[in-house]
Amino acid sequence: MMVEERLELGKLVTFTPNKHTPIHNWFYYKEGFSRDFVMLVARHLGLKEGSWVLDPFCGVGTTQLTGKELGINTVGVDVAELPVFVSKVKTADYDVNVLKNVSNKIFSERFQRQSLSEVNRFVKRVFPRHVLEDILFFRGIVENIEDEASRGFFKLGLVSAAIKASYIVKDGGLLRIVKDRNTPPFRKFYKNRIRRMLKDLESLKTLKPSTTTIKADSRNLRFLGDEVFDAIITSPPYLNKIEYTKVYSVENNLFFKGSEPMLRSYIGDSVRSDEGFEEGENLPVIAKAYFQDLCKVLSELYRVLKKEGVGVFVIAQGVFPTGVVESEKLFSQIAGETGFETERLWLVNRRVATRDRVVKIGYADEFVVFIRKK
Numbered sequence: 037m038m039v040e041e042r043l044e045l046g047k048l049v050t051f052t053p054n055k056h057t058p059i060h061n062w063f064y065y066k067e068g069f070s071r072d073f074v075m076l077v078a079r080h081l082g083l084k085e086g087s088w089v090l091d092p093f094c095g096v097g098t099t100q101l102t103g104k105e106l107g108i109n110t111v112g113v114d115v116a117e118l119p120v121f122v123s124k125v126k127t128a129d130y131d132v133n134v135l136k137n138v139s140n141k142i143f144s145e146r147f148q149r150q151s152l153s154e155v156n157r158f159v160k161r162v163f164p165r166h167v168l169e170d171i172l173f174f175r176g177i178v179e180n181i182e183d184e185a186s187r188g189f190f191k192l193g194l195v196s197a198a199i200k201a202s203y204i205v206k207d208g209g210l211l212r213i214v215k216d217r218n219t220p221p222f223r224k225f226y227k228n229r230i231r232r233m234l235k236d237l238e239s240l241k242t243l244k245p246s247t248t249t250i251k252a253d254s255r256n257l258r259f260l261g262d263e264v265f266d267a268i269i270t271s272p273p274y275l276n277k278i279e280y281t282k283v284y285s286v287e288n289n290l291f292f293k294g295s296e297p298m299l300r301s302y303i304g305d306s307v308r309s310d311e312g313f314e315e316g317e318n319l320p321v322i323a324k325a326y327f328q329d330l331c332k333v334l335s336e337l338y339r340v341l342k343k344e345g346v347g348v349f350v351i352a353q354g355v356f357p358t359g360v361v362e363s364e365k366l367f368s369q370i371a372g373e374t375g376f377e378t379e380r381l382w383l384v385n386r387r388v389a390t391r392d393r394v395v396k397i398g399y400a401d402e403f404v405v406f407i408r409k410k
Contacts, residue, residue, distance in 0.1 A: 037368065050068075051098075058236035058239050059237070062193075067095055068271070069271055071098055081346055083266065087108050090260075091110065091112045097123030097127055104247055109246040110248070128185050135186060138183075139234070142178070145177055152172075158286075171194065194291075196229060203219075255329055255332040257337075267347070268341060268349075275354030319361060343409055349367065351402070351404075360399070375409065376410065378406070379406045382404040383401055387401075
């Protein structure tokens with residue numbers, strides 16, 4: 037197993053480069069990797085038009101959308117409603133003229149006052165009242181759009197614009213409220229957002245491969261056949277990162293009422309005593325649960341990957357008060373027991389690990405791990 041230091045790639049395994057990329061930037065998702073990373077991996081693996089790629093933790097669809105650009109068939113899976121919705125909207129096919137007509141109708145509607153009696157108390161705190169009423173007004177209009185693709189397009193624009201027009205600053209795993217931020221008139225802000233999204237559709241050229249996003253649990257991929265995929269490109273939830281629910285609580289509250297909690301790190305959510313993880317005797321309880329579940333995921337991925345197919349995983353070491361867990365080594369060990377061979381690791385990031393946010397306990401490294409089905 038070869039370990040290469042590739043720290044110049046560190047930014048590519050974050051979502052940051054997508055901020056300036058059409059369509060990819062329709063919704064900022066801090067847990068994702070970049071379009072450029074998927075492009076790099078596709079070139080490295082020699083993937084071509086017609087290849088099949090699976091992303092079992094697809095987030096907001098970076099793998100699928102990049103696949104559309106390259107002509108690569110993709111399937112993305114995620115357990116949470118918000119990222120699945122975003123993925124589907126970003127990878128849908130649209131008639132721009134139809135969207136422009138719908139846009140004209142939406143923004144010709146005269147504002148009507150909205151009751152805030154049903155709005156969550158925290159949500160009320162993070163918006164000026166006039167902005168929140170505007171959001172609810174447009175939400176009602178968008179929910180009544182008959183065409184599903186158009187409805188999704190304008191809903192995503194509204195979700196994104198709403199957060200930008202709030203008092204919220206997303207700071208790591210926390211939401212800070214900063215009330216001295218300037219909040220523009222929301223109708224104009226939302227309209228400009230839609231205008232930019234329409235422009236993106238006209239500028240980003242994609243091909244016509246098969247692109248599918250499924251809301252499901254990657255511990256059980258029974259809906260996928262055996263030996264379908266040439267490659268897997270993904271970033272599993274990071275060990276001991278359980279902040280996703282808080283970070284997207286406003287979006288879920290306003291636009292996805294009734295959906296289950298937005299907990300992307302659902303793997304490792306409970307420990308089963310009858311499913312011992314032998315290698316993890318000295319691990320924290322949550323880490324044992326995490327690797328138990330990764331065993332299940334890797335077993336499913338082995339089944340759906342073609343022989344000699346390659347899995348590419350972004351894996352970060354886990355930080356606990358007791359020290360740093362070398363996730364990449366345990367991951368490679370589990371992969372080997374499942375039938376994979378770990379071919380190489382790229383060390384792409386090295387971060388200071390702290391306890392209680394201030395006490396340095398070492399370094400937490402992040403790797404890109406390549407495994408091959410034998």
